[in-house]
Amino acid sequence: MKLTTKGRFAVTAMIDVAMHNAQEPVTLAEVSERQKISLSYLEQLFGKLRRAGLVASVRGPGGGYNLARPSAMVSVADIIVAVDEPIDATRCGGAQNCHEGEVCLTHDLWAGLNAHIFAYLRGVSLQSLVDAAHSRDALRKSAPTKPATVVLQERRPSLLAPLLGV
Amino acid sequence: MKLTTKGRFAVTAMIDVAMHNAQEPVTLAEVSERQKISLSYLEQLFGKLRRAGLVASVRGPGGGYNLARPSAMVSVADIIVAVDEPIDATRCGGAQNCHEGEVCLTHDLWAGLNAHIFAYLRGVSLQSLVDAAHSRDALRKSAPTKPATVVLQERRPSLLAPLLGV
């Protein structure tokens, strides 16, 4: 699953599309501006997302991207798998580290972890992320104690942040 | 947490030490031979494991490494954190991708995932991995239908194997 910044960008971009997809398709230029991701990079990502069947494209002027199915039916796992192609699985599946024909000591451990992570990300829908963003917005508006231009989010460097490079 | 092969090797090596640690300390030369990991690399790993307080070293001839505490009290998370030092957490903790002073759309998602993975690995003790290895051994001995030299473990390429590059 690999969990690189590419996957993170893809999820962010998909949320953006889901939030702005009324009738008109959403152009990558808009996403680029809103999310501060370079257009070229977005093109690369959405090529994969389209091939994976997560978005549908409309070419030409007035075109852009639509979600291929309702956001409630798209999971984060879907997005990441689409974008961060699995590398060669020949790590522990073959004779690489598994020594002398035996399954290596930790095989089951990593397999279990994989299943765990996958299940977690599979359980998070795009819709739920959109909802979360909306409720954050609502919360911020209901308590506008400072001018919006100066509001800086307080940094909260989670103890767990370094894990997985997030 | 990063989950690289370095972490995997460290876990494997720790299992090996736990399984062979009677009174005498275990030398890295033995671990190297049994687990097919280069000695130099093991030295590098065990330097970190020692600094993290997971193993204790005995120098000079007859020396080697002992577990610093009972294997039931060492988790996989401990080992991986000791070896795969956290990279710069400046991914989402600051203003990098979080744009315009707001928390980026996916912040909570990744934080939750981290916590999830960490909890999982925290729940797996070194002892449990040793037990699993022992029961695999017992199973293989109890059904010796073929000469041991020819027994090849059947490959079972899990569907989830590509995830995380395991």
Added chain:
DNA sequence: TATAATCCGACTGAACTCGTCGGATTTTGG
């Protein structure tokens, strides 16, 4: 026909990872 947009493959600079190497230090045994 000009323009807005997706589409695509190749490429590069930078970072990171794996693993090595040479040597220093400590301790045991003869």
Added chain:
DNA sequence: CCAAAATCCGACGAGTTCAGTCGGATTATA
């Protein structure tokens, strides 16, 4: 006291991977 066994340590390099760019092709609109 000395040789050998072992840990200890920092630096380095080859290879790989990743993030992001670039130039241009294609498609559709107006």
